[in-house]
Amino acid sequence: MWHEESVNPTKNISGNFTVPWSLFVTSNGDIYIDDGEENRRVQKWIAETNTFVTVMNVNSSCYGLFVDINDTLYCSMPEHHQVMKRSLNDSVMNSNRVAAGTGIPGSALNELGAPVGIFVDVNLDLYVADHYNDRVQLFQPGESNGITVVGSESTITLSHPTVIILDADKYLFIVDRSNSRIVGSGLYGFRCLVGCFGRGPHSNQLNIPYGLSFDHSGNMLVTDQDNSRIQKFKYLKKSCANTSSLFQKIYSSSLTKINQIYYRDCDKRSFYYESTQVEVTESGYYTFRSSGGIDGYGSIYKNKFNPLGPSENLLKTDDDSGSNAQFKLDVHLDVDMIYVLVVTTYESKETGELSISALGKNKVILERLSTPVNIQLNYSSQLNDDNPTYYRDCQVPQCHYETLQIDVNTTGLYVLWSKSNINVYGYIYENDFNPLKPSENLLLSHDGKCNDGQFKLIIDLETNTRYILVVTTHNPKIIGNFSVFISGPNNISLSPFSPKQSSCVIGDQCNFYIKGIGLTLDDILRDELQSNTVLNNQSFSIKLSAGLTIIMFVAGLINSILSFITFQHKDSQQVGCGMYLLTSSITSLSAISMFIIKFWFVVLTHINVSTSLSVIRGGCASIEPILKLFLYLDGWLNACVAVERAVLIFEGAKFDKKKSKSIARRTILILPFCVFGTLIHEFVFRRLFEFETAPDTTDTSKNNEDTIKRYVSCITHYSPSVQDYNIAVLFFHLVGPFIVNLFSALFVIFGGAQQRSIARSNQSFKEHVQKQLSKNKQLIISPIVLLVLSIPRLIISLLPGCAKTSKNLWLYLGAYFISFTPSMLIFFIFVFPSELYMKAFKQSFNRIRRRTPP
Structure with a gap:
């Protein structure tokens, strides 16, 4: 062991080891050491007592060791093409479980080829340096299939990677062994960090590196195998925030029958949901986990969430990557950007309590957006042959319609939706509605998409402003009954409205000419x-x-x-x-x-x-x-x-x-x-x-x-x-x-x-x-x-x-x-x-x- 800046070892730890391939040092100074070559074990050196104990039985060498936040020990076995794990809190020694790999070499998503380096983050996501497959695989808890995060065509090309490390921002650092370099990820993707100018003995070069680690100052230490040296590359930033500490915020709520409803997959099934605005004070990776008595389903959106277009602005969605059928979202968030976290359930119209924990490198601000349903008005009517027709959206002719004036008593966010046995379209106009020009004064419209063929309009309405609601149909000449429900902060009323019709029109609506003075x-x-x-x-x-x-x-x-x-x-x-x-x-x-x-x-x-x-x-x-x-x-x-007669006179x-x-x-x-x-x-x-x-x-x-x-x-x-x-x-x-x-x-x-x-x-x-x-x-x-x-x-x-x-x-x-x-x-x-x-x-x-x- 060497202290920083010292060239002489300050301490030697001796033990009965045979060709140890890897070790792992915990924050309290304990060291886990591979001893699987002949002794078929992993030993733990306890710093406080200077003693060794066997903590895991293995049947081959562990080329990578790691202990996660739940005190689970992981061992990568390239000879068996697997990663094994064992809870250190389990009293049974032979309680090893497969963390990744099938034991058969291969490149399928559930297979590995001589795995070496491993890393487990705070979300218990396992990253594996898949040596023979020239890639880094991510195995999420409970998943046997991995996700290729590095080595695919869309990222950087690797050659026999050996070590993988994640920092607090979830940026990756990889020993690209056969390329004799260290690569890392950042805001703009992957780039070469060390050894970028070819293999060699110079200070900026490496020759078949194997190991990688960081000290508490952020300096990078690399075992440069064929140069028989350990290289230290200093972190040049003068000051550094504490990236090792994580901030957590707990958000508690519930889904009930007064929550807003949306059609999550734009099919016939509807779901209660709650939307929450998310802001962060520092850019980086953040994790959102659900817990509670319901099967949570989470999605995070950039800028805004549209319940009538649930695929718009979607960054990530998850069902049960977390434990106990709960969702877990790992996503990179930027400061000065608004995000929306939408929480719903896996099953339709499930209700119950839930909590959301937000974990990240800095403070997370959560603010509820969706409001409970507070029905202020239920209006029923019908479209029949006596209703006027117009050219809807300048695309569909002869659509019967009804116009209603909206009177608002309190400024705020209102939700208007329809229920009918026919497909109903809804439009909101400001000040006036002209059936000849259906796009004029239009504020908002909805055609029933992702809402079972019924319109749903979510809009901020102000007092002292005239709004016109137009109810019409999807197809021409369709008649039927309909109801309009309005939810909002205060009472609201609907009254009949008759748009001004001009007979000075030649042509059909949306393609017309308004006649001026003069009959021909x-x-x-x-x-x-x-x-x-x-x-x-x-x-x-x-x-x-x-x-x-x-x-x-x-x-x-x-x-x-x-x-x-x-x-x-x-x-x-x-x-x-x-x-x-x-x-x-x-x-x-x-x-x-x-x-x-x-x-x-x-x-x-x-x-x-x-x-x-x-x-x-x-x-x-x-x-x-x-x-x-x-x-x-x-x-x-x-x-x-x-005139000539007058001239004559x-x-x-x-x-x-x-x-x-x-x-x-x-x-x-x-x-x-x-x-x-x-x-x-x-x-x-x-x-x-x-x-x-x-x-x-x-x-x-x-x-x-x-x-x-x-x-x-x-x-x-x-x-x-x-x-x-x-x-x-x-x-x-x-x-x-x-x-x-x-x-x-x-x-x-x-x-x-x-x-x-x-x-x-x-x-x-x-x-x-x-x-x-x-x-x-x-x-x-x-x-x-x-x-x-x-x-x-x-x-x-x-x-x-x-x-x-x-x-x-x-x-x-x-x-x-x-x-x-x-x-x-x-x-x-x-x-x-x-x-x-x-x-x-x-x-x-x-x-x-x-x-x-x-």
Whole structure:
């Protein structure tokens, strides 16, 4: 024996030993010595009396000896490929038991190959240096199968290890004999500690080392066999915490019928459980053991425990690694990290007392998390066909649901769960629930997973906040009774809640478009048209509308032909008015033609769902803007006629006809571009909205594909600023021409009266006004008639897109048709009341008749 730093031995212990292979020194100085080579025994030298006693009978040498905290002596026998043990408190000498190995060499988990070094920790876990198998095996109490902790592909490679030591942090130190090095584990895995630069005689090298030990200062001592020396490697840390002492905390509790329940393996069996928050003040390995009258089952989680996902964040779980069917968890815990220890039972819904002992290198803080069940409310209801449906999670259509407002009196943690004979889903929203956007305002949801198909919501609720509970189903169109239970710190109530439903929706929920201001023909006819149905089988309203459009087209065609006949006559084109009206006859025909194209495009694309999307997209983007272009052009050309009449009265005899015609030509050329410029936003913001309904899985008579319905709608999606601009454009084009017509007519009447009153002073100005009004009353009547006929289009364009057109179809459809009648009335408004134009019409008509053979 040598004292520290001494090169001379201070004491020799002599005994009757034959080739001792190993020894073990206890904390009180007693030494256990292998003497199995010939004497078949293990001797104990008692330091206090300086005497030897035999403590174990063996049948071969013990290459490793160890005494655990329960005074059990372990002996590794490489010749027999086993580790034997014997309790030193047992009075019977021949009471050896097998601790590890079968006695047959092998590499199976229950076999060993010439075991050498052994180590037993405070949890009675046995570590064995499995020499021939180049590994370190861990044998937990009561287990015959070992766990390879070192030497597997995921750790470091060993070659004939001989000694294994664990420190208080459960870090391993191993003599890697044939590699002539010492390896150890740490926070970042295994690394080489000594002999990392190959075999040799230098101070940083080893040559076939065999033994390893540590002194009280943490210095490492290695028996360097082939260099015939004992090497000491100093621990360089200046100060070291007391790693030999262990702290223990006892936590007592019980599992009762008021504990929370979870489905531990996500199957049909439920278990009472208790969750406890765990914090440590120093990183390291810690052990949690259960004891009590129930068969404990323990799990430890990182950060948090989710009873509805018991595999999430799971670090380790155990059933009966401890004694008496109790769990034991050995786990490395980090400081500044939250862990959750969950204690339950092996059998379903077992109750009883239990205690948890937490053992580690420093203080362990345990704080109970789970609260007992304290039912504050039991609400029962049913989902039936009268309940509304929505697109659950934007994945499952036609799910019946019920919405309930939660009123909280005390802020705290609440648990809401369901019981039903159907699979029930639960959702909690803050402030409001919108079935069109089921992810909006969502706080928490549960689909019944790991809870026998019933939802369970664990959530912190606050006072003065509105929460909405939505109860729905897993599959579409499922109905049935359900109950909701709520547990929490204080009374809580549920009251009916009706989410706001908008009828301004095109599409299906989760794939929809909310309509803005303005009704289109698509909006008016959408609900009336039946897809995949021929025209003869459509509703009477559709068939009547189709007939009216044809009649209107024929009337408009006749009007345009008659107007064209009139204004193409040279007498009608002596001034700009005739040129404006000639152009108007063409735009009127174009407008009424686009109207009938628009009508039949909407009808045919809605009833024939197989129409090419490119065709529909092209029609959506172009037909409506072009239709508006011709309508607005028609109105402004009529306004130009009124302006020229006013100019004629103003200038009188000075009126220049050539200049009038020149201005008309330029105006007719420029005006379409000006109107088109105000409509350019229509082309930009008009798009096709497509959606398909989900397959109806409840209709077993059809394939899923057959139950899918496709809908296509032409929509305009304006921003608020563009919407304001669009309204301004609408007023400008519909009201502007009326104002121009009206003021021009008033100017014609009063201006003409003023001129006549000067020339004919024998009559008063009032009398001249009355004569002018009687003579030119059509100038006042015409713009008023045009305005009145245009008002329906103005109203339709300003109505909210969510107007229920199906309830008053003909009110909206009639107004829409009326708005196109101005394009059919040019001949009756401008030609019929005018003697000049009627004369030109008759002359043109007679000329055509003369050219036409009888």
